[in-house]
Amino acid sequence: xxxxxxxxxxxxxxxxxxxxxxxxxxxxxxxxxxxxxxxxxxxxxxxxxxxxxxxxxxxxxxxxxxxxxxxxxxxxxxxxxxxxxxxxxxxxxxxxxxxxxxxxxxxxxxxxxxxxxxxxxxxxxxxxxxxxxxxxxxxxxxxxxxxxxxxxxxxxxxxxxxxxxxxxxxxxxxxxxxxxxxxxxxxxxxxxxxxxxxxxxxxxxxxxxxxxxxxxxxxxxxxxxxxxxxxxxxxxxxxxxxxxxxxxxxxxxxxxxxxxxxxxxxxxxxxxxxxxxxxxxxxxxxxxxxxxxxxxxxxxxxxxxxxxxxxxxxxxxxxxxxxxxxxxxxxxxxxxxxxxxxxxxxxxxxxxxxxxxxxxxxxxxxxxxxxxxxxxxxxxxxxxxxxxxxxxx
Amino acid sequence: xxxxxxxxxxxxxxxxxxxxxxxxxxxxxxxxxxxxxxxxxxxxxxxxxxxxxxxxxxxxxxxxxxxxxxxxxxxxxxxxxxxxxxxxxxxxxxxxxxxxxxxxxxxxxxxxxxxxxxxxxxxxxxxxxxxxxxxxxxxxxxxxxxxxxxxxxx
Numbered sequence: 239x240x241x242x243x244x245x246x247x248x249x250x251x252x253x254x255x256x257x258x259x260x261x262x263x264x265x266x267x268x269x270x271x272x273x274x275x276x277x278x279x280x281x282x283x284x285x286x287x288x289x290x291x292x293x294x295x296x297x298x299x300x301x302x303x304x305x306x307x308x309x310x311x312x313x314x315x316x317x318x319x320x321x322x323x324x325x326x327x328x329x330x331x332x333x334x335x336x337x338x339x340x341x342x343x344x345x346x347x348x349x350x351x352x353x354x355x356x357x358x359x360x361x362x363x364x365x366x367x368x369x370x371x372x373x374x375x376x377x378x379x380x381x382x383x384x385x386x387x388x389x390x391x392x393x394x395x396x397x398x399x400x401x402x403x404x405x406x407x408x409x410x411x412x413x414x415x416x417x418x419x420x421x422x423x424x425x426x427x428x429x430x431x432x433x434x435x436x437x438x439x440x441x442x443x444x445x446x447x448x449x450x451x452x453x454x455x456x457x458x459x460x461x462x463x464x465x466x467x468x469x470x471x472x473x474x475x476x477x478x479x480x481x482x483x484x485x486x487x488x489x490x491x492x493x494x495x496x497x498x499x500x501x502x503x504x505x506x507x508x509x510x511x512x513x514x515x516x517x518x519x520x521x522x523x524x525x526x527x528x529x530x531x532x533x534x535x536x537x538x539x540x541x542x543x544x545x546x547x548x549x550x551x552x553x554x555x556x557x558x559x560x561x562x563x564x565x566x567x568x569x570x571x572x573x574x575x576x577x578x579x580x581x582x583x584x585x586x587x588x589x590x591x592x593x594x595x596x597x598x599x600x601x602x603x604x605x606x607x608x609x610x611x612x613x614x615x616x617x618x619x620x621x622x623x624x625x626x627x628x629x630x631x
Numbered sequence: 632x633x634x635x636x637x638x639x640x641x642x643x644x645x646x647x648x649x650x651x652x653x654x655x656x657x658x659x660x661x662x663x664x665x666x667x668x669x670x671x672x673x674x675x676x677x678x679x680x681x682x683x684x685x686x687x688x689x690x691x692x693x694x695x696x697x698x699x700x701x702x703x704x705x706x707x708x709x710x711x712x713x714x715x716x717x718x719x720x721x722x723x724x725x726x727x728x729x730x731x732x733x734x735x736x737x738x739x740x741x742x743x744x745x746x747x748x749x750x751x752x753x754x755x756x757x758x759x760x761x762x763x764x765x766x767x768x769x770x771x772x773x774x775x776x777x778x779x780x781x782x783x784x785x
Contacts (some may be wrong), residue, residue, distance in 0.1 A: 274706055277656045277685040281663060282703055303703045304660060307736040314735060322732065329661035373664065392671035399668070410664055410757050627660055 266290050272615075274303045280377060280619065281626030283600070289612060297607035297615055299600045305630040312590030317343050317417060317557040320590065325411035327592055328628045330373055333359075333366040334570035336415035339590075341496065342566035342577040343417045347559035352548040355419035356498045360540045361432070362405065362414055363568075364533040368439075369398040370571035371479075371526040371533075378523060378620030379450055382459055382613075387450040394442060397435055404428050417557060419550035429541050436534050443530060451527060460523060461514030464606045464618050471517065474602040477595040478573020480622055483509035483525045484517035490569035502539045504532045519621040526623075556585045572596055572623055596628035641780050648691070648717065649680075649774040652767065655690035656683040657710065660697025662724040662757040669760040679767050687713040692770070694763070695749075698726035698733055699740045711747040717777070721766050722749045725756045732756060 268291075273284040282303035288296040308327055312320050324339045325332040337359055344351060351359075376391035399409045406414035406422055414421050450456050466476070471484035481488060489506045491499045507528035509521035563580040573595030580589040599622040606618055638646075654676075658666055670676050670683060684690045687710045699707055711720070722743050725731025730741035743749060750773065753766050 274703065275655075275657050275687075275710055277683075282659050303700060303706075304698065305700055305702070305738050306698055306733045307738050311733070311736055326661060326732065329664060373667075389672055392668060393673070396668065396671065396673045409759065410661060 267295060270612075272297075272612075273300075277381075280624055283619070283624065283626055283629070285603070285615070287607075287612065287615070292611050292613075294607050294610055294612055294615060297603055299603050301597075301600060301629050303630065304626045306627065308631045309590050309592060312587055314586065316585050317559075317587060318555075320587070321416060322411070322413045324592075325413055326627060327631055328570060328572065328575070328594060328596075328625055329410060330370040330625055331363075331366050331571035332410070332412050333363040333415060334568050334575055336412065337363060337497075338566050338568040338570070338575045338577040338592075339579070340415050340417045341568065342564045342579040343557065343559065345564035345566060346562060346579060346581050347417075347557055349418050349551050349553060351419055351551055353498070353545050354423075354547040355549045355551075357540050357544040358420045358424055358549060359415055359497055360499065360502075361424065361537060361544075362402075362412070362420070364536050364540070365398055365401060365405075365432070366412075367533050367571045368530050369395050369402075371530050372398070374571070374620075374623040375523060375526050378617070378623075379456070381616045381620045382456075384450060384453075384456060387446060390442075390446065390449070394439060397439070401428070401432055401435060404431070416550070418553035419548070423549050424544075429544070432537065433541055436537055440531070440534055443527065443534075447527070451524060457513045457520060460520035460617060460621070461518060463519040463614050464610055465515040465518040465521075466602065466606070467517060470602070470605070474605070475598045476573070476602060477598065478569065478571070479525050479529060480522060480595070480599055481573065482507065483522040485509050490567050490574055494567060496566075496568065498540075499536075501543070502536050504536050504539075507532065519617050522621040522623075558583065558585050570595065572599075572625060572628065592631055594628040594631070596622075596624045596626075599624050600629050641778060642775070644779060645775050645777055648777075649771040651680040652692045652719075652770065652774075653684045653690050654681055654692040654694050655687050655710065655714070656685050657687075657693065658696045659699060659703060660726065662696035662727070665757045665760055666694060666696045666723065666763065669763045671760075674760040674764050676764065676767060679764075679771065681767055687711075688715065690714055691717065692719045692721065693747075694721045694723050695727040695743045695747075696723045696757075698731070699743050699746075700738050701740055702738070704740045704743075704746045707743065708746045717779070719751075719770055719774075720747055720749045721751045721753065721763075721770065723753050723763060723766075724758055725754060728752050728754065 268289050270287040274282040284300040286298045308323050324335040327335045372391040372395045376388040380388040406412045466484045468485045471481050487508050512524045559581045561583045566577045568575050576593035578591040582588040722728050727743045730739050733739040751766050753762050
């Protein structure tokens, strides 16, 4: 075992060495390593930069620093036991990750989820989406030098965390959406608290807009920086806010409706080139703020129309779905999250495949990085909202 | 005369050190988000004089927040070696303590103490910000007991 591990590490080093060999610097070019420990890489991402002074010729993403083998673990644990692992796939939007896996298994085992549970799922995921976008935008603002908005957003995120904690007992890794329903019910008191928080939060978003979104320095810094056209976004398979910022009107919640999203009235914001080109860094920033507002709308509707009833379907303790395969797609905070689960009739899945939005977002960075400044790379990574474990899993 | 204080040199040095623990801005996984929240307005690590630094060369404390894979282990060791002495390490969360949830995984290091010495372990997956703040307070208490002047350092 120890020998194998050493061999693995050696192989990794060889890979990196080969990567360096591939990009032999010419003339004034310089090879710079950015990451895996870098304050603006949002976790452990590594970029190999080929630069000429401050201008980049190429940035090659080197992934795998957080590969935890989650998909392989999925083959060794039971269906219910895998739900906590899905939390760690995407820790900023753990609810969506839970929901995707639960939906796939429910399809496999043909479990009907009670309606109240579906409403609670929507409430939990939308709250989580707000929390995730707060971190994404706050961290992006911090990376390019505006520290104050980050602290403001963290303050708001603490309130979301409090609500989440009251709902499911955890602040970050929830394990709330289970196969067949949800783990805990939401009382009247908590529902009122959430509405009260939204009443407080919506004016705060306006304040954020005054503080940072319409701040001329901030706009000048981000507008027209590395725009992604709609064709590029689609050919690189971008999903979620990154795709929509490029002007492609596509959202799983509306276009492939799941759960009870078809019952709510909400808009899908699309990038229009708010202060510059369509699909630039500023568009991606503004789009997340618009999505936060839409999430607030969905939350209000869901809390007002939530029916009474069961929160969990009748599910056996050990789920043994019949032979077959199922897919599930959910709109996570970072876009389409895709689960593919194969069952061989036993209590453990034969294969779990997770396809997440951050991975494709990483792949476009090499294309975007040609001829931009190193400082702009930080803005690009921030605006694409890459989360490391979702890349490596 | 405005008054005077009596103390030992050692205590004075330790008091200085404990009042400005600069920690390395390094997050490897989920715990990093809770680390951020700890630095945020509610728990506010700044109260203890602990501010994040982007480079290990300026840091006194390394908070290992999250899962360390075999691929990352070498880099963690490198970061630790780049820090100037006296240096401290807090292992935050189950993954850094012992591999935690991912103990059965083929690519995860079973505890960061296999590659670097650890001063404090915080349990939890992830630990709450209060737990991390408590760990910093405990580390301060540990720092006050250090005897640098009497230790012959190689």
